[in-house]
Amino acid sequence: MLNCHDATFLMSQGRERKLTFSERMKIRFHASMCSGCTNFERQLEQISGAAKAFGAQQSSSDE
């Protein structure tokens, strides 16, 4: 079974490449028992969304 380091490493890679079926199963199995990694996975997406907003600077203080 994966530890949290390896689980988050795969989750992170999932944003750059398509994970294999086996990798996805390992992640799901780990996340089902680990709230920390479940939260991390969700936050990867939120951080990515924030980075896009940061790039666009849409909510700049100059508005």
Add this chain to the structure above:
Amino acid sequence: MDQPARVEGDVAGATPAFLAQMRDDMLRFARLQLGSDDEAEDAVQEALAGALRNSADFRGEAALKTWIIAILKNKVADILRKRQRLPLAASQMAAPDQEGPLPAVFDQRGMWHDAARPARWSDPEADLHTTQFLAVFDACLNRLPPQQGRVFMMREVVELGTEEICAELGLTTTNVHVILHRARLALRACLQINWFQEGA
């Protein structure tokens, strides 16, 4: 520091102070990506010049800024892609410690330390795009080890692919995966402390 841009005149009704601030933001963004003051300066000038030609189409400063930053992102991506066809400059060559440290969030067995275990972020998605949040995000980004900050920006802000990042920085795919993992762990930890726990 830098000369103010020659963008005086009526640019979608923007004030000189707004334009000067925007130019500073753009330069900082371009420098971080390109690692070269001259190229950053050129990219910003070109983005501004392009914007000026069509400035009449823009109502209000916010729309103008969004649009100019979008032009700048494309310029930066163009420059980075062009560089891949040139031999790697010595300054871009791989240094021994490419990846920067793994944030100290795991114990020896690779499990989260209690204090570092990600908690739920309760804020609705929209709150993560507010000016206040993005200021904290900016500060956390600046605290990353340089290589981690750079690769994260290339991937998530400029939206380059892994191959393009590898070619630009002389890194392997594995290097890039490791760097992005570490950057995301560090960024997440920084946001947790400075945004989500504030006033908790």
